[in-house]
Amino acid sequence: MKAVVLAAGEGTRLRPLTVSRPKVMLRVGDRPILQYAIDALREVGVRDIIIVVGYQKERIQTFFEDGERFGVNISYVAQRKQLGTGHALLCAREHLDSDFLVVPGDNILDGAMIAQLLDHRSEVTVLATESAQPRKYGVLELDGDRVVRIIEKPPRRISNLISTGIYYFEHRFLELLEREVGAGRFELSLAVQTAIDEGFKVRGQLTKGLWLDVVFPWDLLSLNSRVLTDGPSRQAGTVESGVTLVGPVSIGEGSVLRSGTYIKGPVSIGAGCEIGPNVVVYPTTSIGDNVTISPFSEVRNSLVMDNVSIGGHSYISHSIIDEGTTIQSHFVTAAEPKLLLIENELIQIDKIGTIVGESTEIGHRVVVDAGRTIGAYCRVEAGVRIIKDVPDSARVV
Amino acid sequence: MCGIVGYTGNRQALGLLVEGLKRLEYRGYDSAGVVVIGGDGLNLQKAKGMISELEKRLQPAEGTTGLAHTRWATHGRPSDENAHPFLDCTGRMAMVHNGIIENFQELRERLVAKGHRFTSDTDTETIVHLIESHYKGDLVAAVRKACKELRGTYAIAVLHADHPGTLVAARFENPLVVGVSAEGEALLASDVTPLLPYTNDFTFLEDGDVVELKGGAFRITDLAGKRVERPTHHVDWSVEDAQKGGFEHFMLKEIFEQPHAILQSMMGRISDEALEAIAPKNVDKVKIVACGTSYHASLIGKYALEAIAGLDTTVEMSSEYRYSNLARESALVIAVTQSGETIDTISALREAKRRGTRTVAISNVVGSTITREAHDTIYTRAGPEIGVAATKTFTTQLVALYLLAFALGRRQGSLGAEELRRLREELRKLPAKVQQVLNSHEAIKAAAARLKDVRDVYFIGRNINYPAALEGALKLKEISYIHAEGYPAGELKHGPIALLDARTPVVAIVVDDAVRSKMISNIGEVSARDAPVYAVGYEDDLELAKVVDVLLPIPRTDPLFSPVVAVVALQLLAYYVALMRGCSIDKPRNLAKSVTVE
Numbered sequence: 002m003k004a005v006v007l008a009a010g011e012g013t014r015l016r017p018l019t020v021s022r023p024k025v026m027l028r029v030g031d032r033p034i035l036q037y038a039i040d041a042l043r044e045v046g047v048r049d050i051i052i053v054v055g056y057q058k059e060r061i062q063t064f065f066e067d068g069e070r071f072g073v074n075i076s077y078v079a080q081r082k083q084l085g086t087g088h089a090l091l092c093a094r095e096h097l098d099s100d101f102l103v104v105p106g107d108n109i110l111d112g113a114m115i116a117q118l119l120d121h122r123s124e125v126t127v128l129a130t131e132s133a134q135p136r137k138y139g140v141l142e143l144d145g146d147r148v149v150r151i152i153e154k155p156p157r158r159i160s161n162l163i164s165t166g167i168y169y170f171e172h173r174f175l176e177l178l179e180r181e182v183g184a185g186r187f188e189l190s191l192a193v194q195t196a197i198d199e200g201f202k203v204r205g206q207l208t209k210g211l212w213l214d215v216v217f218p219w220d221l222l223s224l225n226s227r228v229l230t231d232g233p234s235r236q237a238g239t240v241e242s243g244v245t246l247v248g249p250v251s252i253g254e255g256s257v258l259r260s261g262t263y264i265k266g267p268v269s270i271g272a273g274c275e276i277g278p279n280v281v282v283y284p285t286t287s288i289g290d291n292v293t294i295s296p297f298s299e300v301r302n303s304l305v306m307d308n309v310s311i312g313g314h315s316y317i318s319h320s321i322i323d324e325g326t327t328i329q330s331h332f333v334t335a336a337e338p339k340l341l342l343i344e345n346e347l348i349q350i351d352k353i354g355t356i357v358g359e360s361t362e363i364g365h366r367v368v369v370d371a372g373r374t375i376g377a378y379c380r381v382e383a384g385v386r387i388i389k390d391v392p393d394s395a396r397v398v
Numbered sequence: 399m400c401g402i403v404g405y406t407g408n409r410q411a412l413g414l415l416v417e418g419l420k421r422l423e424y425r426g427y428d429s430a431g432v433v434v435i436g437g438d439g440l441n442l443q444k445a446k447g448m449i450s451e452l453e454k455r456l457q458p459a460e461g462t463t464g465l466a467h468t469r470w471a472t473h474g475r476p477s478d479e480n481a482h483p484f485l486d487c488t489g490r491m492a493m494v495h496n497g498i499i500e501n502f503q504e505l506r507e508r509l510v511a512k513g514h515r516f517t518s519d520t521d522t523e524t525i526v527h528l529i530e531s532h533y534k535g536d537l538v539a540a541v542r543k544a545c546k547e548l549r550g551t552y553a554i555a556v557l558h559a560d561h562p563g564t565l566v567a568a569r570f571e572n573p574l575v576v577g578v579s580a581e582g583e584a585l586l587a588s589d590v591t592p593l594l595p596y597t598n599d600f601t602f603l604e605d606g607d608v609v610e611l612k613g614g615a616f617r618i619t620d621l622a623g624k625r626v627e628r629p630t631h632h633v634d635w636s637v638e639d640a641q642k643g644g645f646e647h648f649m650l651k652e653i654f655e656q657p658h659a660i661l662q663s664m665m666g667r668i669s670d671e672a673l674e675a676i677a678p679k680n681v682d683k684v685k686i687v688a689c690g691t692s693y694h695a696s697l698i699g700k701y702a703l704e705a706i707a708g709l710d711t712t713v714e715m716s717s718e719y720r721y722s723n724l725a726r727e728s729a730l731v732i733a734v735t736q737s738g739e740t741i742d743t744i745s746a747l748r749e750a751k752r753r754g755t756r757t758v759a760i761s762n763v764v765g766s767t768i769t770r771e772a773h774d775t776i777y778t779r780a781g782p783e784i785g786v787a788a789t790k791t792f793t794t795q796l797v798a799l800y801l802l803a804f805a806l807g808r809r810q811g812s813l814g815a816e817e818l819r820r821l822r823e824e825l826r827k828l829p830a831k832v833q834q835v836l837n838s839h840e841a842i843k844a845a846a847a848r849l850k851d852v853r854d855v856y857f858i859g860r861n862i863n864y865p866a867a868l869e870g871a872l873k874l875k876e877i878s879y880i881h882a883e884g885y886p887a888g889e890l891k892h893g894p895i896a897l898l899d900a901r902t903p904v905v906a907i908v909v910d911d912a913v914r915s916k917m918i919s920n921i922g923e924v925s926a927r928d929a930p931v932y933a934v935g936y937e938d939d940l941e942l943a944k945v946v947d948v949l950l951p952i953p954r955t956d957p958l959f960s961p962v963v964a965v966v967a968l969q970l971l972a973y974y975v976a977l978m979r980g981c982s983i984d985k986p987r988n989l990a991k992s993v994t995v996e
Contacts, residue, residue: 021830021837054644059654059836066643077644255666273665291665291826307661308826325830327823360830360953378834378953 002119004047005093006038007166008106009055009080014343015218017358017377017393018323022060025106028287028306029221030228031251031269035061035106039071044112045119047102048073051093055080085187086166091178098172103189105166107215109224114210118169123204125196126169127151129162130212137216138163139190141205148203153190162205164190165212174201217343218321218356218374225304226285229267237272244277253290271307295330303354312365320354323377328357329365337371358393400482400496401427401468402574403592404555404565406611407583411464416456418585418592419449419466423985427468428476433483433492434461435562440492444481463563465555467494475519484523486530487515490559493529495522496588497551497572505547525554533558538610541566542621545608551741553603555586565611569603573739573767576601582614589737589763590633591782601628602765631765647983649785649877653969654836656790657829660962662779663794667801668822670808676776677805678756681729684711684806685755687719687746688734691788691872692795696734697865698961699799705862705958706803706821708812719746731757732802736783736791738766747771760798762791776802785984787877789969792869793832793962800825800959824956828963834953835966839974842967845932845948846974852903855880856894857968858887858924859907860917866907866961870934870968877983878976887913887920900928905971907964908935908942911957921945934964 012024019027025035032040035052042050050073054061058079068075080092090103102118104110118128127148129141135155141162142150151164168189174196181192197203213224229249238256240246248266252258256270259277264270268282271290276282280294283301288294292305295313304321311317312330319336322328334354341348355369358377369375369387376393385397401422405411411434419430430452431444441459445452449468467482483492499505502521505528510516514527528547533540537558545552545568553572557565567574567586576586579596586609587593590600601616603609607626609618618626645651666672684703686696696713703711714722716733731750735743738761747768750757759772762780769775778794804821807813813821849855855874859867868884875882885894887906898904904924908917921931922945935942937951950971952963976983 021833057837058644062644063651063655063658075643255672257669257671273667275669291661291668293826308829310823310826324833325827327827360827360834 002047002099002101003049003051003097004042004102004104005090005097006035006042006050006052006104006106007086007089008035008061009053009058009089010083010107011056012107012215014216015221017374018218018221018321018356019056020358020377020393021057023054023056023058024215026057026060026064027215027221028289028304029109029215029224030287033064034109034215035065036071037109037111038104038106039065039068039073039075041110041112041115042102042104043072045115047115050075051078051096052076052106053078053080053089053092055083055089086189087178087192088182088187090189091175091182094175094179097175100169100171103166103168103170108166109211109213109215109228110165110167111211114165114167114208114212117206117208117210118167121146121204121206122169124171124202125174125193126204126206127193128165128167128208128212129205130165130208130210131161132163133161135159135161135163139166140164143205146204146206148193148197148205150197151190151194153188162207165208168193177201217348219319219350219353221304221321222302222319225287226267226302229269229285229287238270238274241277248284289324302352306359318354319352321356323357323359323361325360326357326363327361328363328367329383331366332363333368335369335371339372341372355387400470401588401592402494402496402553402555402567402586403466403588404464404557404567404586404611405583406463406563406565406585407579407581407614408462409583410460411462412456412459415464415466416449416453417595418587419468421591421594422468422588423449427470429469429471429478429481430467431469431481431483431494432456432464432466433557434459434464435557435559436461439490439559440485440557442483442485442492444478444483446476446478446481461562463557463565465492465494465557465565479518480520482522484518484520484526486526486533488530491526491530491533491556492558493522493526493554493556495525496553497570499524499548499552500550501548502550521550525552526556529556535560537561537564537566538608538619539623541568542608542619542623545570545606546621553588563612566608567603567611568608570605571741571744573737574603574609576603576609576611576616578614578616584611584614584616586611586616589739594633599630599632600765601630602767602770604628604770633764646977647785647973648783649787649789649969649973649983652783652785652789653966653973655781656793656966657833657836659780659790659794660797660832661829662781663797664801664825664828665779668804668825673801673805673808676774676802677809678730678758678774679809681709681756681806681809684709684730684732685719685750686711686713686732686734687716687743687750688713689716689740689742691792691869692734692736692740692743694865694869694872695792695795695799696732697868698796698862699732699734699803701862701865702800702803702958703806706800706813707806707810709806709810714746716740716742716746720749729756731755732760732799733757733768733772734760734795734799735768736762736778736788736795738763738768740768744768744771758802760795760802762794787873787969787972787983792965796962797825797828821956821958824959827955828959831953831955831963832966835963835970838951838967839970842950842970843974845950846971846978848930848948849880849903849932849971850878850975850978852901853881854897854902855882855905856890856898856902856929857882857884857905857907858890858917858920859884859964860887860913860920861911862958863907863909863961863964866964866968867905869961869965870905870907870972873969873972874975877972878979878981880975880979887917890920891923895923895927898924898927898929900930903930903932905932905934905968906946907960908933908939909957909960909964910936910939910954911960918942918945934967 243260253272262277289307364383403418871884
């Protein structure tokens, strides 16, 4: 059976982390989000995968190539304009000659869920899960295991069951989908509702498997800590004497941990890094490739991406530092619980530091207030305190 | 250059050989052929043109041992007759060859006098008749005797209907690699790519080696018949590395792979200890030898070595190096070649060693000839590059040269620890900056649309971006066939400016360095002749934007590293121009990926 993986969207709510990569290529644990879907499909023997790409498609294609490294065969289909998930699926139509699966590329999911879906096939089957915030998703109304209604982002609470976006479809569904998309109804859930109305047997299968969604940047931190906890600990590189490693710590090839450094896992450190002397890293932190962290700095519960350099005496907590950003000494992120107003909705976050976009340069002695974002390609001069969000390409003096 | 593939095992060879040839297609060729040993003698098929041409005409043939070849013409035009494999007079022995035989006229006359019948004008055919003349039932012995009489360069592979299940091959100055699969198949090829589906462990033959492949194993002997052992190299590439992954062309894929490749090339190498490990001692002068794109990388390396390490550095085309007569003019020779098989560069390296000079190779291929001969090697780790136009191997060569400059700078004491820290941080940002250039590919595409119908383009730059201009011109001419020349901007008024008019655009590389104001006045000279000016420059350079027609934006970096980002923009420009002109981008006419003949 073939599977269509939807990976064309940017994920605008994750900006600035998506200025040069699609949401699906953000890393959680030791791999990009999209790889969770690919790995799950391979685990249950689905090898022929069509990825619908769009925004920054080259990032996906150069990473997954033809899939051989991941044990699958991947073909790519481009969705030129990101109109909606139904339209995205239709882009893959020429590759589909029989029944197929649809899997979102931007969720963390596991093979057991796909296996469950394959065991409960109907004319259309949708995997459902319970959510604390159903209003953000396609909500399902079930009668037994029959789906009665699917409503995208309902204003009022109907049920706690939402669609995971993971579907099994009989091939003939595509004809219906084509009509829907032709009529300007681009979302897949709309076509599924039409299928219900036209008498398709649409089954809703509740799953207890691991299904996680990333909506905002700080979701990456909580997902990362969930995923890293049971990650493997693999140690390559050089660990100088006087370094203390506690709990699962994985270290990539060519990395050097200098004397006096204390690392408490779960922590994952990529290849070619130089950390220390006297650096402290606390759970749950992921550090990418080719990163340096200078003496007397502390990093906790953070994501540090490739090619980042962090100056000495810095304190980075509950934060995300994107690729190629360089930070001089005495950089402090204040991490506090925060109530943020986003899209006219108040969101309570347990603890949040800062998000810094890619290729930004931060001078000495910069302090960032909790919950503030610094965009990509910025320059922040020495001694500044950041109290407001900084847009991309800004210069802060 | 020519490509060889040989297979002996338990499966039908014909299809496997053609698949293998396709993996060598990137080397460039103008005809192709294949031979298998069948139940009733040899089945030989060959055709001028693309491998697809051969495939179209291919008749099914039984046989589990065979050879295949792609030919890049040196002696004799591309044609069906001149394509390899060649047969001997009996039609029971077939052979393929890479390289050039220098004494073939003399051998040929002798063989014709003895009654051998020739069917082509090639030097290759001489070899098969020569082996035939020595053949008394022992194929290996016959090949060995023939090799002793040959002068020139070769990698040859032979099979004989009397020995089904056996291949014999020999090498002198042309690459040949052998490997065996877990299923008991033995293979040989010009480089590792056709063998990747079978194994990741390879043995590279050395000059004077003769190898016999039989029964899922191989045995190497020297020309005297003595057994020799060659090490096995593990090459970490996968088959999928050589596939297109949804990109329209390998070249585009390889351009987009650059952020990752550049990261790989510096990974684990920029710490103080790592730099110290690669720094050669007692160097007072440096010479870099290279050809083609690698030569342009070397020119940039020269500026970097002079600026960072304070070392007097010269760059020489490999093919000219040996004609310089000074016995020992430099303390260090750096040989730069992507494939590690470029014969001119290998010869220059050998000459340097003969003169007693220390040598460092910069290469992309683990275990390649140059890496076995140089004292030290820095691998560029770019992964396989299939597009004939070099892209990611160029930018990673630059990283290797920068690292060497850092290392030598520290060793010489001319690079302070604080300055190194600053440069290192800047270098670390390069992958993300290259990504930024890639992000603006739509803007570059728009510029390409305006350039696509011109006849000539001049590229200008100064200082470290002068070689970047040369590389920009090379990329454009090699894939789009538009006439393009790179010039130092200051040279323009000493001649080429006479050629400028409204139909001859100029591409200028302008960054924020000491020569910026000079570049701006050169642009003024160009504009005064009505020539449209395209500039590769910093995205926030408003002054520059005002004086040029089109600005291809690149992000700010240290001027020393600016050629990396500038060249990526020029690669995309060349790619899109060629695409709009409908050119054969991955396999431009007359060009070969790795030039293994002189």
